[in-house]
Amino acid sequence: MSVLEDTKILLGELISFPTVSSDSNLDMIKHLADRLSACGVEVEIWHNETGTKANLFATLGPKRDGGIVLSGHSDVVPVTDQDWSSDPFKMEERGGKWYGRGTCDMKGFIAAAVAMAPNYAQLDLQRPVHFAFTYDEEVGCFGARALADTLREKDINPAVAIIGEPTSMRIIEGHKGCYEYTTHFIGLEGHGSGPDRGVNAVEYAVRYVSKLLELKMDLQQRAPANSRFEPPWTTINTGALVGGVAHNVIPGKARVEWEMRPVQKSDADYVKDELHKFCAHKLIPAMQAVHPDAAIETEVIGEVDGLEPMDDNKARDLVMELTGANGTDVVPFGTEAGIFQDLGMSVVVCGPGSIEQAHKPDEYVSEDQMAQCLDMLGRLSAKLI
Numbered sequence: 093m094s095v096l097e098d099t100k101i102l103l104g105e106l107i108s109f110p111t112v113s114s115d116s117n118l119d120m121i122k123h124l125a126d127r128l129s130a131c132g133v134e135v136e137i138w139h140n141e142t143g144t145k146a147n148l149f150a151t152l153g154p155k156r157d158g159g160i161v162l163s164g165h166s167d168v169v170p171v172t173d174q175d176w177s178s179d180p181f182k183m184e185e186r187g188g189k190w191y192g193r194g195t196c197d198m199k200g201f202i203a204a205a206v207a208m209a210p211n212y213a214q215l216d217l218q219r220p221v222h223f224a225f226t227y228d229e230e231v232g233c234f235g236a237r238a239l240a241d242t243l244r245e246k247d248i249n250p251a252v253a254i255i256g257e258p259t260s261m262r263i264i265e266g267h268k269g270c271y272e273y274t275t276h277f278i279g280l281e282g283h284g285s286g287p288d289r290g291v292n293a294v295e296y297a298v299r300y301v302s303k304l305l306e307l308k309m310d311l312q313q314r315a316p317a318n319s320r321f322e323p324p325w326t327t328i329n330t331g332a333l334v335g336g337v338a339h340n341v342i343p344g345k346a347r348v349e350w351e352m353r354p355v356q357k358s359d360a361d362y363v364k365d366e367l368h369k370f371c372a373h374k375l376i377p378a379m380q381a382v383h384p385d386a387a388i389e390t391e392v393i394g395e396v397d398g399l400e401p402m403d404d405n406k407a408r409d410l411v412m413e414l415t416g417a418n419g420t421d422v423v424p425f426g427t428e429a430g431i432f433q434d435l436g437m438s439v440v441v442c443g444p445g446s447i448e449q450a451h452k453p454d455e456y457v458s459e460d461q462m463a464q465c466l467d468m469l470g471r472l473s474a475k476l477i
């Protein structure tokens with residue numbers, strides 16, 4: 093059987109596990125673990141706290157640093173309210189396209205990587221190749237974060253990571269991060285006729301939003317030279333400001349829902365730092381002078397790191413050589429790549445299928461894309477020996 097046929101069968105099996113992020117991924121992880129173990133890969137399964145989900149981390153070759161990670165997330169988005177032409181959890185081929193939830197985002201890459209494992213296993217590997225399959229990417233990259241913690245604990249230090257999100261096999265060396273917050277203002281209610289006896293949470297929220305606007309302008313000045321992002325700087329958006337009950341009541345509660353999309357981690361640190369200083373030195377003392385229990389609390393909804401383009405990127409150089417590509421891109425969507433970059437690896441995103449089909453009804457990956465992916469993974473063999 094050709095590796096393409098083998099990949100197709102395996103992908104069909106993976107699609108039949110409905111690993112929507114709200115549900116367990118354990119059955120699929122076990123299936124992958126069995127496949128990998130059967131060809132001599134050393135597999136580790138690392139569960140989450142509740143034991144309902146797991147990351148898989150597996151290694152072929154010598155136990156040493158400097159390996160190459162092939163990574164993908166095992167979870168998929170729901171199919172609720174989507175009009176599919178066929179059962180989303182039963183892969184179906186129509187006209188050279190393989191349909192099913194997760195075919196392009198991103199079980200296609202996982203199937204290709206695992207189908208290649210027996211080929212890698214036959215080589216006299218000088219450099220380790222790792223398989224890293226995570227949970228909960230679609231809801232905030234929680235699995236990848238846990239995986240990163242475990243790699244740190246165990247002192248496992250691969251050098252290069254290829255994240256197989258659907259890029260139509262283009263090489264992506266950058267995307268912005270996405271940090272989302274809800275900032276709560278707890279003031280003191282009172283009658284509108286005596287504003288000094290209350291702490292007006294809405295007014296403090298407005299001052300906070302003004303600070304966000306100021307920072308938004310600063311960030312434009314901080315845009316890295318030659319930034320390829322659109323727009324080239326870190327952005328901030330105030331998505332909602334909620335608070336208050338009526339004209340004559342001092343509002344005791346308000347909240348601001350906002351996000352920033354950093355082009356570089358230093359911008360995110362800058363914004364957080366400035367906000368912290370602004371609240372700690374200006375807003376909170378003024379609020380607490382009237383009411384000691386007044387407070388500002390920022391709830392982290394999600395902090396997904398960006399993939400920061402680097403001049404020196406071994407993953408990019410490697411994958412350019414493997415695919416023969418003569419250029420790279422940046423993309424507007426987020427991935428787990430930044431978490432791997434944060435571990436000190438060089439990282440690219442490159443995988444089969446198009447983001448256009450991801451999350452949509454009749455999601456598919458084309459056979460041609462899968463063949464290109466297998467071609468890349470095949471050429472990788474020469475870099476492992």
Ligand SMILES: [Zn+2]
Binds near residue numbers: 165197229257258
């Ligand atoms: Zn994805």
